[in-house]
Amino acid sequence: MKRKLALILIAAMTVSLVSGCGNKNSGDKTGNTSALNEEGKYDPGITILLGSSQDSNEEDIDGQNSKDNVWLDAYRDELGIEFDDMFVVNPEQLEEKLNLQIASGQVPDLMAVTRKQFEMLVDSGLAADLTEVYEQYASDKTKEYMNADGGRCMEMSKEDGKLYAIPATQGYLESPGVVTWIRKDWLDNLNLEIPENYEQLYEVMRAFTFNDPDGNGVNDTYAISTSNTLDEWMGFFASYGSYPKSWIQDENGEIVYGGIQTETRNALEALHAMFEEGMISREFGANDWTQFIKSIDNSNVGIVYFAWYAVDWPLGDVHRESGAEWIPLPVMGADGTEAKVMGNAGPDTYYVMRKDYEHPEALIHMLNLWFEKAYGSREEMLKYHKNEKGEQIANFSPIHPWLAHEDIDYYCKIRDSLAGEDVGEMFPSCQTYYEGVLRYMENPNEDDYSTYKMYGPDSGCKVLDYYMNNDLVLFEQYYGSGTKTMKEKWGVLETKQLETYVKIIMGEEPIEAFDTFAEEWKSSGGEDITNEVRKEAAGK
Amino acid sequence: MKKQKKSRKAVSFPAIKTQMAYHALMLPSCILLILFSYIPMFGIVMAFQNFTPAKGIFGSEWVGMNNFIRLFTMDNIQQVLFNTLYIAISKIVLDIVVPVTFALMLNEVKNRFFVRSVQTITYLPYFLSWVIMAGVFVEILSPSGGLVNNILGFFGIDPIFFLGDKKWFPNVMIITDTWKNFGFSAIVYLAALTSVDQSLYEAARVDGANYMQQMFHITLPGIKGIVILMTVLSIGGILDAGFDQIFNMYNPIVYETGDVLDTFVYRLGIKDMAFSLSTAVSLVKSIVSLILIVISYKLAEKFAGYKIF
């Protein structure tokens, strides 16, 4: 369904192209000194104060920089909107500087903020209500694009039904741990087929551990590994229908914490069995990220759970150094069914207008222009979105929500094109990837390797497309920045959770320790947190 | 008698003028303190509010002691407090023991040039900022190619991630802090050592006392007062584990053992925007420090006859 919608959008877009810079619905209803004239332009022009970050290592793109670029020109020339800086700081300081300004009640007119800041701005009445201006001014294209993810991001930008921010939309399958990446060269070494279900995968894991897949004559390989956060095993947990770090819906539709569910217990039991067999390195619990990556680079593991683009980073190194050939597979259900994976929590940026700013609608006009240019004709996309070298000109725009699931659509188009179907005009970047895929299929080469693995017929995106088509994506049921009790207790609960898991897997504690942990979790704040989470979810 | 009367008379009229002059001299610093210390101090009331930015200090809702109750039930506060005390107390102890030992050793050297050179070199690090020193330490403690790990590697020891390892981090803070400060702290002890009455040593030598005996019966008692004084005065800083140092060297991986009150307050207030809660933490810290300082100054007055003001 979602994919269909996305395809329709793509089709609509390719036809629509640019409909001029016209905002025909530019009524002068605000009664302010400045309003849009017939051309859809502020006259006299308005200035929006920003709090921006400046990276001292920033490099010019096509002679453009953050102070002089096509986006600033477009907003000025087509909308009569100019920008000025309330402050400029290094990217690392931006969040803190803005927090201090928020504390002082002196905020810029337009802000790109985190979830936490968003909630704070709304709670202290510093955020403008955008509900009306959005309804009134957002173009059809904008509305469609903003809802390309099924409207989740927009929903998260509302409080009490009022829209307080424009979310920087993005797809929800960007999260790590949704794709199983397996070393094809090891499978070939051991004359194994590509596993099609969990049982076969388990056999592969075994073989990868005991049959010396890298042929170096040393017993130095394991089935799977992770860093000490266990984040890279979320895919494995998902095989068991377990989502240990997420808020999920149980069979009764109630929101529960995944970390204390029976499914998680089962997954831990399975991991312990693997550990006992020697399929997991004894050091996994102590591995930091660097050591984990090192174990991949040193060809100690051949199966990892990562994001769809992982083949580029961090799996690119071992490919270049040791010729590792990675192939992406979906996560497989341990009971032989299809496993569902967890989508990521929501937008990481929200665009908020200051409450008393005279022109809250300016943000919506900017948004319309953004989608027109950044997702317009081929020429416009090359000029405003991503140039031929793949550099993101789009980042110069003060706002840049992405079209959700763009990459999956690229994959679909490339696939259909390869199948000889007419897909119409492709986005320039899609075209570039398509050419790369073609080159790679003709003659496998280093340059196009990661493009092929990300967008080609057997790519990471294919796996995502599979999830979307088969309704295999779950959503975080809680995406706030933390309930009251959560803010106080979460740290300890999280530590305890991780500690228990690691001990169970390593056999230092029996599996029953999970039940004790679950009880403790509830009694030391988890119960309260669950209630708060449910209450907040119900209030939406 | 006559003369005295005359002089008193001469002073008595300008006395008021003198007093006025004194007050006038105090004026600039008092104004500055009011503007930059006393007025922001009103922010403390945030600790008793649910501070909401747009409403400001005067419009925010009053919540009584709620923030303090929350503060003491916060899960990581104990850990933070423990880290703070562990790091601060270790620093205080080492910052007495190391400089005193160092001063005693240096005092045994008769070559003035050598003494002055060693002294100058050792108190140099005190004057370098933690920003600089953090840069230096990140460099030499790096697990990949850092000087220290290269040396350890020479002895066949695996690289240690000093700044990214929970066990190492607090101790690295303590050691680097001592490294930076001991030379400076030793100045006072050295001065005290040189002021010990030399004739005592001569008398002792005549009595046939050996060096150890001289040390225990003359040298150490001679500097006992100043050591006690310095110890007592450092008690007030028992909740200061060193913001500049830790802030520039820590990272989330070592929060568990490296997060101290000041960094915690900073993150709570500026990163997490828990403005009221972070103010409550600083207020509690100030009160505890105040009590300790008052006690320690009383002790200092009693044992060392030292008055701070």
Next chain:
Amino acid sequence: MLKKNKKHMETGTKVHVSWQRKLFNVFNIVFLTAISALCLLPLIHVLALSFSSPFAASSGQVGLFPVDFTLEAYKYVVRNADFWRAFGVTLLRLAIAVPLTLIIIFITAYPLSKNEQKFKGRKFYTVFFMIPMLFGGGLVPEYMTYMKYGLIGNIWALILPGLVPISSVILLMNFMRDLPAELEEAASIDGAGPVKRLFYVILPLTVPAIATVALFAIVGHWNSWFDGILYMNHPDQYPLQSYLQTSILTYDSRTLTQKDVALMQTVSDQTSRAAQIFVATVPVLIVYPFFQKHFTKGLVMGSVKG
């Protein structure tokens, strides 16, 4: 007389220096030399890094001597406009703040060095000065207040709040207390008012203590970084240490993840960082011998009495 006697005693005892003592002396010298080396080595290492090739630096070949000697890193620093702008901001800050703060410390310490009989109201002032040492509103209220004063994004935000360093006032006050009272009395009999006495009688006598607090002020302003990051509105306004904090410690230590740590270690431009560290240290190294002479005396007399 006493001195002579001592000398005599020393030469007298020299004959009897035991072998343990000799051993101790040797050990002592070696040990102290080692300690001094330990204080210098990290700095020498950084210096060596700054003169080495980036490859030698990142592959960990550099110890205490440069490997593949090159001046590239310094050329980079010389060309780095941001570095020198920040350097300039710091110099401006020092030029304004240090003289002002010294005047304020000096005129404040003087009345406070009088006892309660000579200066009515001293008690009030001591309490008034003690309170800010113990209580502060915290970062957020300070930020809000400075915002009201219009200081955010203004170099005065780095100068005004620190003009009254109370510990330096105390140091100078203690130093003044120990000055012989007769000198001032003599001057006052000659008809000199308190201000005149302060500048003609007291000032020349307090040079060591003033040198000490001046060193503290210079080093303090040179080294402070946090206020710059907090109160300035643009990286162009950053003083040197704030600039270094954001560029040398390139990672944001508070949001750093293990991924960043790994990245930082592999792609760090170690040599140019080392060169910047070293250049930023040089002024302290230059300033410090000038104050060195007075420093120990001022510090010891000011902080420890009797």
